[in-house]
Amino acid sequence: MALRFLAIDPDTNGDNCPALFLEEETGDLLFQGWMVTDPQTLVESSQHSPLADNESLVRLPARMRDIIMEALNDSAAVQRTDRGDDAHGVPSGD
Numbered sequence: 001m002a003l004r005f006l007a008i009d010p011d012t013n014g015d016n017c018p019a020l021f022l023e024e025e026t027g028d029l030l031f032q033g034w035m036v037t038d039p040q041t042l043v044e045s046s047q048h049s050p051l052a053d054n055e056s057l058v059r060l061p062a063r064m065r066d067i068i069m070e071a072l073n074d075s076a077a078v079q080r081t082d083r084g085d086d087a088h089g090v091p092s093g094d
Contacts, residue, residue, distance in 0.1 A: 001025065006071035009064055018060045020068055029072075033058035 007020040021030040036042060036057040045057055060068070 003030065006074075007064065007067045009061060010067055011061075011063060018058075018064060020064075020071055031058055031060060033060040035059075 002024045004022045004024055005019070006022055009017045009019070017032075018034065019032040021032070022028075023030060036045075036059050042051070042057065045051070051057060
């Protein structure tokens with residue numbers, strides 16, 4: 001799997017910072033962030049999309065919003081057009 005680094009928290013100290021990556025073969029996005037463990041937040045999110053055993057909810061700081069959008073727009077050329085139904089919702093097996 002070849003990952004392309006797209007963005008990192010602009011206020012990074014260089015260690016363990018929220019980041020965004022693109023898996024080049026599939027076009028999947030990988031988010032590195034703080035794992036959400038707050039029970040109320042998990043209950044609220046599960047009302048819309050319950051977490052599977054192999055999923056977790058991660059938090060990225062609001063200050064990353066613009067840099068994530070910019071990174072996604074800049075990487076738009078990487079989007080795959082030959083994947084048929086694009087296998088949305090199917091985990092890559094990681």
